[in-house]
Amino acid sequence: xxxxxxxxxxxxxxxxxxxxxxxxxxxxxxxxxxxxxxxxxxxxxxxxxxxxxxxxxxxxxxxxxxxxxxxxxxxxxxxxxxxxxxxxxxxxxxxxxxxxxxxxxxxxxxxxxxxxxxxxxxxxxxxxxxxxxxxxxxxxxxxxxxxxxxxxxxxxxxxxxxxxxxxxxxxxxxxxxxxxxxxxxxxxxxxxxxxxxxx
Numbered sequence: 001x002x003x004x005x006x007x008x009x010x011x012x013x014x015x016x017x018x019x020x021x022x023x024x025x026x027x028x029x030x031x032x033x034x035x036x037x038x039x040x041x042x043x044x045x046x047x048x049x050x051x052x053x054x055x056x057x058x059x060x061x062x063x064x065x066x067x068x069x070x071x072x073x074x075x076x077x078x079x080x081x082x083x084x085x086x087x088x089x090x091x092x093x094x095x096x097x098x099x100x101x102x103x104x105x106x107x108x109x110x111x112x113x114x115x116x117x118x119x120x121x122x123x124x125x126x127x128x129x130x131x132x133x134x135x136x137x138x139x140x141x142x143x144x145x146x147x148x149x150x151x152x153x154x155x156x157x158x159x160x161x162x163x164x165x166x167x168x169x170x171x172x173x174x175x176x177x178x179x180x181x182x183x184x185x186x187x188x189x190x191x192x193x194x195x196x197x198x199x
Contacts, residue, residue, distance in 0.1 A: 008046040010036040015057050021100045024054055024113045051118070054110065058123040061106050065127065068092040069134070079141035080188055083157070086134050087181040090165055094174040104169015105162070132158040143191055153191060157184055 014036035018027040029050060033040045047053040072085035072092070094102055103109060111124040136154035140146060146153075164180035 007036070007038045007042040010038055011043055011046060011053065012056060012060060015053055016060060017100050019054070019057055019110060020097060020103065020106045024110050051120075054114070055120045055123065058107060058110060058120045062123055062127045064096075065089060065093055066130075079138050082138040082141070083135060083184065083188060084181060086131060086138075086157075087161060087177065087184060090161060091174050091177050091181075094165075094168060094177060102169065102172050102174075105165045108162070108166070109169070128158070128162065131161065139191070142188065146191070149191075153187060157187065160184065
């Protein structure tokens with residue numbers, strides 16, 4: 001960042017790093033403004049409160065993940081590759097977080113610190129719902145007549161991916177995500193081998 005970078009952008013970048021690295025609760029306003037290199041008044045000129053900054057941070061992480069996913073989707077030419085694009089977007093997100101010390105899913109980490117009813121939790125839930133919906137959409141391309149089985153597998157892949165991300169955060173690297181990707185391939189192999197979706 002340079003001195004010409006708008007204060008709002010500087011604050012969001014600083015918050016993104018500190019909230020992810022140290023946690024939402026452990027990161028105070030003073031730390032954020034110092035890291036951003038702006039006066040405390042600049043924060044309140046751009047955000048009504050720390051809670052509003054947290055919400056903006058979560059929206060930013062969701063948008064960032066969507067961008068990774070859409071970039072991966074451009075390279076996918078088959079429904080199977082589109083399912084795997086979701087997994088690959090998480091790996092991409094993990095790689096970006098390494099510079100801050102990889103701690104898993106920043107959205108889930110933040111949500112765990114927020115009280116029930118906090119708007120930021122809805123943003124996190126939305127992203128997780130989107131992941132499952134993308135799985136459902138791509139699986140239906142693989143087996144259009146899959147019916148309830150598709151919903152079940154989409155949920156299974158979603159749980160697999162989120163569980164792998166949680167374990168990856170504990171490990172500090174993305175190996176679990178890559179293992180989950182291989183398991184997803186196996187699950188899709190089983191789906192395509194079924195002659196009767198209800199069998």
